[in-house]
Amino acid sequence: MPSIVIFGASGDLTSRKLIPALYRLYRKKRLPTDTNIIGFSRTEFTDEAWRTQLAETTKKFAGKDFDDKLWTEFAAKIFYQRGDLNNDAAFSVLRDKLGELEGRKPTGRIYYLATSPQFYLEAVERLGSSGLSVESEGATRRVVIEKPFGEDLASAHALNDDIHKVFRERQVYRIDHYLGKETVQNMLVLRFANSIFEPLWNRNYIDHVQITAAEEVKVGRRAGYYDTAGVMRDMFQNHLLQLLTITAMEAPSRFEADYVRNEKVKVLQAIRCMTADEVAKSTLRAQYQGYRDEPGVAPETQTPTFAVAKLHVDNWRWQGVPFYLRSGKAMSCRTTQIVIQFRDPPHMLFANEKNKRRKVDANRLVIHIQPAEGIQIHFQTKVPDAGMNMRSTTLDFRFDSEFAGTMPDGYERLLLDVMTGDASLFARADEVELAWGIVDPIMQGWSEHNEPPMAEYQPGMWGPDEAIYWMGRDDRHWFDVCPELEKSPG
Ligand code: BG6
Numbered sequence: 001m002p003s004i005v006i007f008g009a010s011g012d013l014t015s016r017k018l019i020p021a022l023y024r025l026y027r028k029k030r031l032p033t034d035t036n037i038i039g040f041s042r043t044e045f046t047d048e049a050w051r052t053q054l055a056e057t058t059k060k061f062a063g064k065d066f067d068d069k070l071w072t073e074f075a076a077k078i079f080y081q082r083g084d085l086n087n088d089a090a091f092s093v094l095r096d097k098l099g100e101l102e103g104r105k106p107t108g109r110i111y112y113l114a115t116s117p118q119f120y121l122e123a124v125e126r127l128g129s130s131g132l133s134v135e136s137e138g139a140t141r142r143v144v145i146e147k148p149f150g151e152d153l154a155s156a157h158a159l160n161d162d163i164h165k166v167f168r169e170r171q172v173y174r175i176d177h178y179l180g181k182e183t184v185q186n187m188l189v190l191r192f193a194n195s196i197f198e199p200l201w202n203r204n205y206i207d208h209v210q211i212t213a214a215e216e217v218k219v220g221r222r223a224g225y226y227d228t229a230g231v232m233r234d235m236f237q238n239h240l241l242q243l244l245t246i247t248a249m250e251a252p253s254r255f256e257a258d259y260v261r262n263e264k265v266k267v268l269q270a271i272r273c274m275t276a277d278e279v280a281k282s283t284l285r286a287q288y289q290g291y292r293d294e295p296g297v298a299p300e301t302q303t304p305t306f307a308v309a310k311l312h313v314d315n316w317r318w319q320g321v322p323f324y325l326r327s328g329k330a331m332s333c334r335t336t337q338i339v340i341q342f343r344d345p346p347h348m349l350f351a352n353e354k355n356k357r358r359k360v361d362a363n364r365l366v367i368h369i370q371p372a373e374g375i376q377i378h379f380q381t382k383v384p385d386a387g388m389n390m391r392s393t394t395l396d397f398r399f400d401s402e403f404a405g406t407m408p409d410g411y412e413r414l415l416l417d418v419m420t421g422d423a424s425l426f427a428r429a430d431e432v433e434l435a436w437g438i439v440d441p442i443m444q445g446w447s448e449h450n451e452p453p454m455a456e457y458q459p460g461m462w463g464p465d466e467a468i469y470w471m472g473r474d475d476r477h478w479f480d481v482c483p484e485l486e487k488s489p490g
Contacts, residue, residue: 002032002034002035002036002102002107002108002109003035003036003037003038003098003101003102003107003108003109003110004022004035004036004037004038004109004110004112004415005038005040005094005098005109005110005111005112006018006037006038006039006040006112006114007040007041007085007111007112007113007114007115007119007123008040008041008113008114008115008116008119009039009040009041009043009050009080009114010039010041010042010043010045011041011114011115011116013114013146014039014114015053015054015057015058015061016057016061017061017177017409017411018112018114018411018415019037019054019057019058019078020057020058020061020062020409020411021409021411021412021415022035022037022074022415023058023062023065023066023070023071023074024062024065024408024409024412025412025415025416026070026073026074026077027065027067027070027074030416032419034107035077036077036079036098036101036102037077037078037079038078038079038080038081038094038097038098038101039078039079039080039081040080040081040082040083040090040094041082041083041115042082042083042084043082044082045080045082046080047078047079047080049080050078050080051075051078054075054078055071055075058071079097079101081093081094081097085115085119085122085123085126086122086126088126088129088130091126091127091129091130091132092130094130094132095130095131095132098132105138106136106137106138106139107138107139108138108139108140108141108142108419109132109139109140109141109142110142110143110144110418110419111123111127111132111141111142111143111144112143112144113143113144113145113146114146116225117146117148117149117151120145120159120163121159121162121163124143124162124163124166124167125162125166127143127166128165128166128167133166133167133171135171140171140421141167141171142171142172142173142418142421143163143167143171143172143173144173144175144418145163145172145173145174145175146175147174147175147176147238148229148233148234148237148238149174149238149427149432150432150436151228151229151233152436152439152440152443153433153436153437153440156432156433156436157433160429160432160433164429169428169429170423172429173417173418173423173426174426174427174428174429174432175414175426176238176239176242176426176427177410177411177414178238178239178242178243178369178410179242179410179414179425179426180409180410180411180412180413180414180425181369181370181410182373182399182407182408182410182413183367183368183369183370183373183374183399184242184243184246184369185413185425187243187246187247187338187367188246188255190367190375191251192251197365198251200342201317201340202317202318202321203317203318203319203320203321205342205343206321206340206341206342206343207321207341207342207343207344207362207476208321208322208323208324208341208474208476209244209247209248209321209322209323209324209338209339209340209341210323210324210326210337210338210339210341210478210479211240211243211244211247211323211324211325211326211337211338211339212325212326212327212335212336212337212339212478212479213235213239213240213243213326213327213336213369214326214327214328214331214332214333214334214335214336214462215327215328215329215330215331215334216330216331216332216333216334216460217329217330217334218288218290218291218294218305218329218330218459219291219294219297219305219329221296223294223295223296223297224296226303226305227296227297227298227301227303228303229303230303230304230305230307231285231304231305231306231307231327231328231329232285232304232307232439232442232443233439233443235327236307236309236325236327236439236442237435237436237438237439238427238435239327240325240327241268241325241435241438241439242264242427243336243338243369244267244271244311244313244323244325245263245264245267245268246264247323247338247340248267248313248317248318248323249263249264249266249267250263250266250317251263255424256424257422257423257424257426257428258428260424261423261424261427261428261431264431265428265430265431265434266315267313267315268431268434268435268437268438269434270313270314270315270318271311271312271313271314271438272311272312272313272314273437273438273441274441274442274445275441276441276444276445276448276449276451278445279441279442279444279445279446279449279451279452280445280449280451280452281452282309282310282311283307283308283309283310283442283445283446283452284307284308284452284455284463284464284466284467284470285304285306285307285446285452285454285455286304286305286306286307286328286454286455286456286457286463286464286466286467287301287303287304287305287306287454287455287456287457288305288306288328288329288330288456288457288458288459289456289457289458289459290459291303291305291330302446302447302454304446304454305328305329305330306326306327306328306329306331306457306463306464306467307326307327307328308324308325308326308463308467308470308471309324309325309326309442310322310323310324310325310474311323311324311325311438322474324471324476324478326463326467326478328457328463330457330459330460331460331461331462331463332460332461332462332480332482333482333483334370334371335368335370335371335481335482335483336368336369336370337366337367337368337369337479337483338366338367338369339364339365339366339367339479340364340365340366340367341362341364341476341479342362342363342364342365343362344359344360344362345360345362348360350388350390360380360390360392361378361380361392363377363378363379363380364376364377364378364479365377365378366378366479368483371483371485372398372400372483372484372485373398373399373400373407374396374397374398374399374400375397376394376395376396376397377394377395378392378393378394379392379393379394379395380392380393381393413425414426452466455467462478462480
């Protein structure tokens with residue numbers, strides 16, 4: 001799969017993620033030898049100038065994987081073409097350039113839209129009108145589209161319709177980099193390559209599920225985008241709902257794109273949409289203190305930087321098991337985790353005069369998506385030489401102590417999958433639209449009814465105090481533990 005055209009080549013995503021991922025694939029000898037990478041954007045660069053700039057950024061982002069000699073070999077595959085997405089002539093030049101690089105052999109191409117979302121449609125239309133989307137024997141044409149895919153259901157639906165005028169669905173790869181994470185894929189392995197979890201994975205044993213994506217960073221230099229999106233569009237519609245579907249889905253009968261995506265779609269279809277009343281009760285939103293003073297943020301902004309939502313999956317497996325989703329910026333630490341909270345034991349056998357009233361912590365399975373990637377099982381153990389006293393203890397699996405080498409970046413796996421034409425870890429048109437259908441009523445409830453009102457939290461906390469009381473109303477509590485980054489020896 002030899003030509004990769006990156007639109008939006010001078011942007012952050014290209015230098016921070018795409019080129020380092022392609023470089024690492026090259027280093028691991030996974031990139032086909034005849035690959036060409038063509039950057040396309042408005043900034044003026046020669047091939048050489050772009051390569052020099054990418055060498056600097058890749059050195060920074062690929063860290064110790066960077067090797068001067070390998071880079072020089074890899075950089076010979078990189079080219080640049082200046083152009084405007086709304087200019088037909090630029091696409092003709094691109095077509096000629098591709099022809100020149102590829103020679104006469106039929107060659108597959110990937111068009112990667114790393115532009116700002118308002119240009120997706122323009123890029124797709126021009127690819128269509130210039131004939132660059134047409135496939136022939138041995139010459140596949142695939143388009144990769146970054147998030148955010150639309151800003152609500154209506155715009156996502158319109159975008160899908162317009163894309164389908166140029167590309168068939170099987171040519172479209174809507175990327176969610178969370179699905180490229182090893183630990184997210186491991187969730188599929190945990191559930192579907194082991195037999196001990198499945199019998200417990202339902203309403204009979206699970207009390208509730210918590211999915212948290214907490215970030216320590218603030219909005220930084222991204223206010224221009226973030227203040228129009230907020231945490232619901234930025235994290236819930238895509239990453240958190242993807243984590244939910246992988247946690248809740250049935251086992252597909254084959255690990256193939258449509259089999260996997262059909263099961264994820266069924267989960268999204270089963271999620272109960274909220275009425276305005278439910279939004280007021282089942283969600284919370286907040287801004288970190290100082291958000292409104294960040295450069296580029298509107299002074300009266302109502303954009304939340306933190307939110308929680310209680311979702312119900314209305315099917316046999318999950319009836320009555322709430323899924324609590326939570327995400328925020330400027331929180332205590334960076335952690336993405338899925339907590340499967342099991343039910344209390346039905347009868348407390350070891351209660352005595354002293355601990356009769358004490359409720360023990362029920363079993364918990366904690367899946368650490370990042371950092372400190374791993375899985376923990378929490379269970380009660382007898383304290384030695386202390387009667388029948390018990391304590392919560394942990395079985396701890398960590399990728400870094402079990403496997404050598406560093407965890408690959410999600411983009412490596414996803415780029416390879418596009419090259420081989422495996423769309424299992426990409427969102428299908430219906431999936432993206434269903435996800436918007438869940439998020440839209442929440443956003444509407446917030447903006448039209450102003451309910452629940454915007455709360456505030458101090459940076460460095462687990463969100464506002466309201467989130468603690470809110471969970472307390474369900475007689476539950478958040479599992480707020482920052483991951484241990486250094487594994488203690490032994
Ligand atoms: C992006 C969001 O999709 O995911 C960012 O736009 C967020 O706001 C990022 O910081 C988080 O990704 P990761 O891989 O660092 O968890």
